[in-house]
Amino acid sequence: xxxxxxxxxxxxxxxxxxxxxxxxxxxxxxxxxxxxxxxxxxxxxxxxxxxxxxxxxxxxxxxxxxxxxxxxxxxxxxxxxxxxxxxxxxxxxxxxxxxxxxxxxxxxxxxxxxxxxxxxxxxxxxxxxxxxxxxxxxxxxxxxxxxxxxxxxxxxxxxxxxxxxxxxxxxxxxxxxxxxxxxxxxxxxxxxxxxxxxxxxxxxxxxxxxxxxxxxxxxxxxxxxxxxxxxxxxxxxxxxxxxxxxxxxxxxxxxxxxxxxxxxxxxxxxxxxxxxxxxxxxxxxxxxxxxxxxxxxxxxxxxxxxxxxxxxxxxxxxxxxxxxxxxxx
Amino acid sequence: xxxxxxxxxxxxxxxxxxxxxxxxxxxxxxxxxxxxxxxxxxxxxxxxxxxxxxxxxxxxxxxxxxxxxxxxxxxxxxxxxxxxxxxxxxxxxxxxxxxxxxxxxxxxxxxxxxxxxxxxxxxxxxxxxxxxxxxxxxxxxxxxxxxxxxxxxxxxxxxxx
Numbered sequence: 363x364x365x366x367x368x369x370x371x372x373x374x375x376x377x378x379x380x381x382x383x384x385x386x387x388x389x390x391x392x393x394x395x396x397x398x399x400x401x402x403x404x405x406x407x408x409x410x411x412x413x414x415x416x417x418x419x420x421x422x423x424x425x426x427x428x429x430x431x432x433x434x435x436x437x438x439x440x441x442x443x444x445x446x447x448x449x450x451x452x453x454x455x456x457x458x459x460x461x462x463x464x465x466x467x468x469x470x471x472x473x474x475x476x477x478x479x480x481x482x483x484x485x486x487x488x489x490x491x492x493x494x495x496x497x498x499x500x501x502x503x504x505x506x507x508x509x510x511x512x513x514x515x516x517x518x519x520x521x522x523x524x525x526x527x528x529x530x531x532x533x534x535x536x537x538x539x540x541x542x543x544x545x546x547x548x549x550x551x552x553x554x555x556x557x558x559x560x561x562x563x564x565x566x567x568x569x570x571x572x573x574x575x576x577x578x579x580x581x582x583x584x585x586x587x588x589x590x591x592x593x594x595x596x597x598x599x600x601x602x603x604x605x606x607x608x609x610x611x612x613x614x615x616x617x618x619x620x621x622x623x624x625x626x627x628x629x630x631x632x633x634x635x636x637x638x639x640x641x642x643x644x645x646x647x648x649x650x651x652x653x654x655x656x657x658x659x660x661x662x663x664x665x666x667x668x669x670x671x672x673x674x675x676x677x678x679x680x681x682x683x684x685x686x687x688x689x690x691x
Numbered sequence: 692x693x694x695x696x697x698x699x700x701x702x703x704x705x706x707x708x709x710x711x712x713x714x715x716x717x718x719x720x721x722x723x724x725x726x727x728x729x730x731x732x733x734x735x736x737x738x739x740x741x742x743x744x745x746x747x748x749x750x751x752x753x754x755x756x757x758x759x760x761x762x763x764x765x766x767x768x769x770x771x772x773x774x775x776x777x778x779x780x781x782x783x784x785x786x787x788x789x790x791x792x793x794x795x796x797x798x799x800x801x802x803x804x805x806x807x808x809x810x811x812x813x814x815x816x817x818x819x820x821x822x823x824x825x826x827x828x829x830x831x832x833x834x835x836x837x838x839x840x841x842x843x844x845x846x847x848x849x850x851x852x
Binding site for chain 1: 737749751802
């Protein structure tokens with residue numbers, strides 16, 4: 363699979379990158395670790411005239427912590443750096459665990475935090491080569507008027523399969539988005555649209571530059587478990603992130619984020635309510651698992667059965683909550 | 692803009708090449724430098740046959756634009772042997788029967804080198820984790836893991852930096 367012709371631009375600052383995106387609106391894409399975008403271009407899902415390489419921009423690769431402001435991570439920080447940072451492992455263990463489960467080591471050396479958050483949604487019928495796709499009519503995500511998965515469906519059901527987002531939402535993360543006209547800081551759960559066609563709110567000339575996480579609350583713990591057939595490499599076929607703040611044996615605060623069963627990671631607030639103020643015993647865990655199962659509505663657009671993915675959500679939650687609690691003690 | 696001159700440092704040697712921006716490092720290594728030891732497998736980053744070391748770390752050369760490899764130290768499988776003398780990893784792979792068709796072998800050996808350079812006595816679990824990014828359809832991995840466990844004990848290892 364050869365890449366089609368494009369020009370490669372190498373801005374030296376974020377401002378320059380945003381200007382280039384603005385100048386070449388509609389004809390440019392950015393690459394950071396270059397592990398995701400090049401595959402899209404090889405499949406002709408995207409055919410930019412300009413590829414803007416962000417790797418050369420200094421000052422976007424950092425992990426800074428202070429007790430008051432919490433953690434600030436530059437968007438070009440690699441997944442490997444996230445996974446091996448002693449600071450993150452100690453204070454935000456769920457993030458370290460999530461980063462360790464992305465892909466394989468070479469992809470973690472190349473891939474970045476920003477790139478993983480901005481991953482496009484995926485579907486069996488979309489992420490295929492040009493020759494595979496051209497025998498079928500265009501789907502919603504590709505600019506057409508139907509869905510190949512849900513016959514008669516009226517929207518795109520493509521799945522969000524990034525692994526860092528659920529952990530970061532659980533940690534209360536915010537993202538800094540920069541464009542030529544200024545910048546904004548948005549809670550990460552509001553960054554995602556829930557729409558398969560366009561999963562996040564980035565404007566065409568906007569770049570995600572930083573992730574901010576508040577200091578961990580007292581007695582907090584968390585875990586992220588993802589479903590995949592192999593023990594490495596694959597995108598999640600389902601995922602559950604659990605972040606808890608405990609008061610001894612009582613749960614003070616809970617965040618439960620369901621991943622890879624819809625077009626965005628989402629908080630299951632009803633399940634969180636069921637944990638708040640309670641002692642987390644087997645009975646409560648079963649009830650909460652059932653609630654999460656009810657809220658998960660995957661469709662048949664990944665490589666395994668949607669039914670199985672849905673059932674596994676219960677198992678992933680139980681594993682995550684038990685691991686989080688045992689790590690804490 | 693089109694083609695431009697880039698400098699690549701491959702196996703300790705500097706090359707000045709005229710390269711179009713959409714060429715991947717894999718293509719440039721194989722076609723422009725005729726270093727065909729690095730293989731083209733899946734072309735989308737999933738198989739690991741294209742693995743080379745970039746500043747000592749294994750990466751997917753099929754997913755790296757050649758223009759982005761400037762200023763880095765690139766090591767391909769051709770860079771391991773010194774003339775007729777094979778690297779201890781290569782010796783270990785041969786003597787442990789870790790090679791069948793040989794297609795995954797360059798990626799496996801380079802990944803193993805990166806591991807052993809950082810962790811000279813890995814456990815079996817650590818080896819399996821390190822090579823999880825390279826697929827082998829022939830061997831079932833057992834001999835490959837044995838070869839990597841055996842390599843550090845090769846006497847020659849002490850002479851290799």
